[in-house]
Amino acid sequence: MSNVLKFLPRFLVCGLRAAWILVHRRGQTRRDADGNCVDAQGEPLPWLTYPAIDFLDSLELRGRRVFEFGSGGSTLFWARRGATVCSVEHHVPWFEKMKKHAGGTIMLIGQPDLAKYPEEIRALGEFDIILVDGAERMNCTRSAIEHLAPDGMLILDNSEWYPNCCKFLRDKELTQIDFCGFGPLNSFTSTTSVFIRGRIAFPHKQKPPSWTPIGGSALERPPPDDF
16 A cells, blocks of 8 residues: 555645545544444544544543533433533434433433523532533533533533524633544634633633634524524
């Protein structure tokens, strides 16, 4: 194979290797029987960008409390790393698929009422990690900030589509760290942002309207749950 590649143009070699890494090494197009993202070995993954997944996988998560707005592969990912997970899910057919995983360190809440969905975290105390990756993202972000542990992190997926959610968190003196790139299943790039308490010496540079990472997918109009 290497003997063939050395005769190909560099752009073609890079493209082939990138596709090989994504599809074969990452398992980008793979799902489990329910449709959750998995890696090349069939292990569950969050539907976040790969740079964000790699960052989260580098952390010791045993004993941590995680709350998710939106359940899925991430629910299983946290649990397999020793975290206690509580997920609220608004989509009834998906909840019916996921509820078989409830028990032990996984708690699943079905809440199809979108007015009540962001409030499900209210009676559950503080969490070390809160993932906002479901419906009603601005309202969920507002609820989440009140339940984030002092040394915790809040994760907002598709943050390029939710600039107002990002600004809300930065205005609460959280630092935004963006992880841009490809993720499972998608043919376009995206951004997963991690927010941690405290400021760093470098202010966040304002992005232009409708910004996306290179290779991203712009929305025709702002999502209604970014307000």
